[in-house]
Amino acid sequence: VARPYVIDEMISAKSIAARIEELCKEIQSEFSETNKLVVVGLLRGSFVFIADLVRELDLPIEVDFLEASSYGDGMESSREVRILKDLRGAIEGRDVLVVEDIVDTGHTLNHVTGLLKSRLPARLKSIALLDKPSQREVDFKADWTGFEIPDEFVVGYGIDFAQRNRNLPFIGKVRFTEPE
Numbered sequence: 001v002a003r004p005y006v007i008d009e010m011i012s013a014k015s016i017a018a019r020i021e022e023l024c025k026e027i028q029s030e031f032s033e034t035n036k037l038v039v040v041g042l043l044r045g046s047f048v049f050i051a052d053l054v055r056e057l058d059l060p061i062e063v064d065f066l067e068a069s070s071y072g073d074g075m076e077s078s079r080e081v082r083i084l085k086d087l088r089g090a091i092e093g094r095d096v097l098v099v100e101d102i103v104d105t106g107h108t109l110n111h112v113t114g115l116l117k118s119r120l121p122a123r124l125k126s127i128a129l130l131d132k133p134s135q136r137e138v139d140f141k142a143d144w145t146g147f148e149i150p151d152e153f154v155v156g157y158g159i160d161f162a163q164r165n166r167n168l169p170f171i172g173k174v175r176f177t178e179p180e
């Protein structure tokens, strides 16, 4: 039996959209000279963020995806990052932007950016909508962060709790309504 919970709004859809506009201006100036930027979404959590991000980016882009999983259905990181699906295209000599929903322990994005760097892209940058620095286990910081958040279990805007709630248009925090 699942423990009952409610979701309290933490970051509104409107604030997310406003922050994405700001971030895209910075990304555009960083990659202003690019002839092609490969935007890589990490499945599944980044699918909403990457969709909004690329529609706001005024740059010549291509989209690719990579699936890494560490959490499965639990609330805690397994610390073992598995690549479940690799990129479709080669990135050697390309400009690459890796898009992630959240950096928590840091294992996922640290592992993935390490892997992609070994393929010798011209430039590799990363962006995470959320950063939860209190949980960090490896020294990693995305080049751009949307919001720094406190140590709460968050859902929505692509982020799941046991695969649910990815479709919420805002970021919410899980609040359990009964003791364990």
Ligand code: PRP
Pocket (backbone or CB within 6 Å): 042, 043, 044, 045, 046, 068, 069, 070, 071, 072, 077, 100, 101, 102, 103, 104, 105, 106, 107, 108, 109, 160
């Ligand atoms: C979640 C989240 C990030 C990662 C962050 O993915 O989407 O990818 O964990 O945690 P970390 O910094 O501690 O590694 P998850 O493994 O749950 O897969 P999902 O994106 O398919 O939900």
Ligand code: MN
Pocket (backbone or CB within 6 Å): 042, 043, 044, 045, 046, 068, 101
């Ligand atoms: Mn993920």
Ligand code: MG
Pocket (backbone or CB within 6 Å): 045, 071, 072, 160
């Ligand atoms: Mg998950």
